[in-house]
Amino acid sequence: MRKAALLYNPESGGSKQRRRELDAALRILRSGGAEAELFPTESIDHAEEQTRRAMAVGCDTIFACGGDGTIHNVAQVLANTPVALGVLPMGTANALAHDLGIPLRVPEAAKAALTSMQRRVALGRLTCQGFEGHSTSCYFLVAAGIGVDAHLFYKLHSGTKQRLGMAAYYYKAWHMWFTYPMTRFQVKYTEPESAEMKAADVTELLAVRIRDFGGVVRELAPGASLDRNDMRLILCRTRSRVAYLAYVTRSLLGGAWTIPGIELAYSAKAECNYVAAAEGAPKVYVEADGELLGSLPAEISVVPNALTLLAPG
Numbered sequence: 239m240r241k242a243a244l245l246y247n248p249e250s251g252g253s254k255q256r257r258r259e260l261d262a263a264l265r266i267l268r269s270g271g272a273e274a275e276l277f278p279t280e281s282i283d284h285a286e287e288q289t290r291r292a293m294a295v296g297c298d299t300i301f302a303c304g305g306d307g308t309i310h311n312v313a314q315v316l317a318n319t320p321v322a323l324g325v326l327p328m329g330t331a332n333a334l335a336h337d338l339g340i341p342l343r344v345p346e347a348a349k350a351a352l353t354s355m356q357r358r359v360a361l362g363r364l365t366c367q368g369f370e371g372h373s374t375s376c377y378f379l380v381a382a383g384i385g386v387d388a389h390l391f392y393k394l395h396s397g398t399k400q401r402l403g404m405a406a407y408y409y410k411a412w413h414m415w416f417t418y419p420m421t422r423f424q425v426k427y428t429e430p431e432s433a434e435m436k437a438a439d440v441t442e443l444l445a446v447r448i449r450d451f452g453g454v455v456r457e458l459a460p461g462a463s464l465d466r467n468d469m470r471l472i473l474c475r476t477r478s479r480v481a482y483l484a485y486v487t488r489s490l491l492g493g494a495w496t497i498p499g500i501e502l503a504y505s506a507k508a509e510c511n512y513v514a515a516a517e518g519a520p521k522v523y524v525e526a527d528g529e530l531l532g533s534l535p536a537e538i539s540v541v542p543n544a545l546t547l548l549a550p551g
Contacts (some may be wrong), residue, residue: 239299239351239548241273243292244326245285245312246303248278256328260303263326263348270352272299286292289315298322299548301351303344305329306380310527313361317377317544322356324548333380336452337464338549355551359464361544362447366524366536378447378526379464379545382538384510385442385474386482388523389418391530397521420477423522423534427505430468436503439513442474442482445538458489459502467542468506475499511535 246260247312260276273502277292279285283306289312292300297410300316301324302309309325316323326347327335341347368374393414420441428435447469462470474482476499511534512522521533 239272239322239324241297242267242299242301242324243275243277243288243297244301244303244352245277245279245288245292245308246328246504247280247285247308249280250304250328250403256303258325258326259344263301263303263344265347267351274354285311286315293319293321299324299351301326303328304334306331306527307366309334309379310376310529313377313379313545316546317361317422317541320546322546322548324351324354331451331453333448333451337380337448337450338547340550350550351548353550354548357464357549358543359545359547360447360467360540362445362469362526363539363541364445364524364526364531364536365530366467367480367481367534368532374532374533376526376529377541377544380448380451380527381444381446381459382410382524382526383442384524384534384536385419385423385440385522386415386418387442387444388525388530390414391525391528392523416479419520420479421519421522422477423510423512424471425471425508427471427503427508430504430506438473438475438501440473440475441477442472443508443510444472445469445508446472455486455489456492459464460494461502463502464547466504467540468504469508469538471503471505471508473501473503475501478518507537507539509535 266276277288279288299322302312303326325335325340326344327342363377364382365375422439425443427439449463451458459470471539481497481499485500523533524531524536
């Protein structure tokens with residue numbers, strides 16, 4: 239790491255504390271011999287623009303200073319380039335930082351970056367029907383979801399948390415969880431050890447790339463890993479809300495018992511569409527790394543050797 243850019247949103251919560259942490263990170267990186275500069279961002283488009291500007295002035299490392307959404311935005315630009323993506327965790331969940339073993343306090347994360355190694359990994363890629371009616375696609379690092387979780391994002395993404403506060407936000411999410419119609423859609427996928435195309439009618443599909451989400455969830459999809467050139471699919475064939483809650487409880491407790499109607503599979507590609515009998519049914523929405531993208535039809539795939547990550551060895 240010779241020259242680094244630290245991308246951050248100055249309007250995010252706790253901005254004064256955030257700026258103090260970023261200033262500390264700058265001092266640490268500079269004391270380690272790296273040239274480092276702050277790049278403030280105002281929006282998703284501006285974050286991508288600032289990432290390109292940092293690359294144009296010779297930065298070999300771009301730090302996403304935020305949560306998984308910030309990382310997601312920066313990764314769109316750094317995909318298929320030699321520039322490394324670093325992480326200074328300043329979000330709520332920080333799932334990728336947990337998986338990579340990056341310290342969750344910003345100064346410690348900056349110190350760890352000075353001795354971290356570059357790690358080339360595959361990226362997930364999701365293509366779906368965008369909200370404007372045309373195809374849209376993006377890369378993802380953590381997970382992509384279709385069905386239940388994306389529907390909640392669709393209902394809650396328009397500033398609800400900021401308007402109502404966290405307590406009301408969670409209440410609304412809980413209410414929608416119990417009223418969502420569990421619309422079925424079809425998934426077609428091929429497992430690595432077989433050329434045979436498999437199909438399943440599901441109410442939720444998660445395509446997971448990381449092993450450790452951190453916090454209470456921890457290992458949501460056992461066997462998932464950034465070191466693999468495939469995804470760990472969680473196929474929820476059931477409409478049972480009890481089964482969903484049982485699966486989450488299994489993750490919370492680190493258990494390995496089977497949940498009827500929920501299966502795991504490895505695959506490098508999955509195609510998702512409405513089932514024939516679902517004509518006129520509600521839309522099924524699609525998200526990647528918590529960013530709402532659109533609706534079915536969708537395709538999820540893996541792009542090998544697509545991104546350089548800076549992570550502790």
